[in-house]
Amino acid sequence: MKTDNILKRADRVWLTEAACDLEDFRAEVERTTSLADYPHAAAVEKNVLIYDSASVLKAAQTSEGRRAVLAEICEAFATGPGVVVLKRAFEDTAVIDMASGIFDDIINEQQRTHTGGGDHFAKPGANDRIWNSLEKHCLRDPQNFAAYYGNALIALVSEAWLGPSYQMTAQVNRVNPGGAAQSAHRDYHLGFQASSVIEQFPAHVHRLSPVLTLQGAVAHCDMPLESGPTLFLPYSQTYVPGYLALKRQEFRDYFDRHHVQLPLSKGDLVFFNPALFHAAGTNRSEGIKRVANLLQVSSAFGRAMETVNRERMSAVLYPALKAMLAEGQLSGIEAACAIASCAEGYSFPTNLDRDPPVGGLAPKTQAQLMHEALAGGWEDAAFAAALAAQSEKKLS
Secondary structure, three states: OOHHHHHHHHHHHEOOOOOOOHHHHHHHHOOOOOHHHOOOOOEEEOOEEEEEHHHHHHHOOOHHHHHHHHHHHHHHHHOOOOEEEEEOOOOOOHHHHHHHHHHHHHHHHHHHHOOOOOOOOOOOOOOEEEOOHHHHHHHHOHHHHHHHHOOHHHHHHHHHHHOOOOEEEEEEEEEOOOOOOOOOEOOOOHHHOOHHHHOOOEHHHHHHHHHOEEEEEEEOOOEOHHHOOOEEEOOHHHOOOHHHHOOOHHHHHHHHHHOEEOOEOOOOEEEEOOOOEEEOOOOOOOOOOEEEEEEEEEOOOOOOOOOOOHHHHHHHHHHHHHHHHHOOOOOHHHHHHHHHHHOOOOOOOOOOOOOOOOOOOOOOOHHHHHHHHHHHOOOHHHHHHHHHHHHHHHOO
């Protein structure tokens, strides 16, 4: 067996930030969207597919027509531009106005109590954020919630990418006049990790991450360009190492030079592949509070088969690990393997109001907490209390 074959295999399986190549990336993204390839679309603007919502719903009235629409939108996300706009998705914008009032009340309350806010990809400041707007909206006004999320287009596009039984979550983002843009990024899951973490996942996981979620936004007001609607780089979702590429300055510079931006009207819907390079824009308007309800739709399959009480397990395992390490019965590596099979190793889902990212893009995991406690020689009761406090933070 030739050694170089083994080395090439490793390069195929493990992607690295250093190996990202701008010319390879350009070959992927410098394409032109043809309207002829998307017969249900009404137009192509700046390489982005524009759909008339009434026409889409009419085409989807039959089972055959619905299947054709689902297939077209799915391919638009996968191998097409990666982003679609559905104009006039909310025919009755009074539903949106009522929801906007609810969101304003929540933001005002957050400001009074100095809670909430923050952003994974922008500095805290002039912008306002409502984490878990889905649950807060439902609890405050279930009738308006029903009218709002009873939108057939939200369901249609979510099913096109994720299939049935998807899970809906949402966060409101209000970018006030003067609010700064986000940095270019990809979204959840791998998009919320540092390069050192991303590089630990094999290439097929880089391909998997984008099909686990779908990103969307409901425009709650008219959004002219000066208000800073989202910046997109069509086709960038097709570059497999893109989660690592965006850590490199030349890729961020390319995004800054080549992104596109479209004005939106109140009631429009935007959906895009979470691996698409994108960023909220700077609000340069004089008086527009740009409000969007960001929809993050997740695959039904992003869950384990069994319910496991990892907090209880971790509290019981910790004293045993501490004793076995002290007595030399386990090495540090062996202890880490045991922790990986016991404690929760992922930061999400969580309550980002009470468990915000500190010093990174994601909150501390249960596994990280256990490693920290072992390294610090915490007392058993102190670790159990920290576990309970961490679990409490995650509850809505």
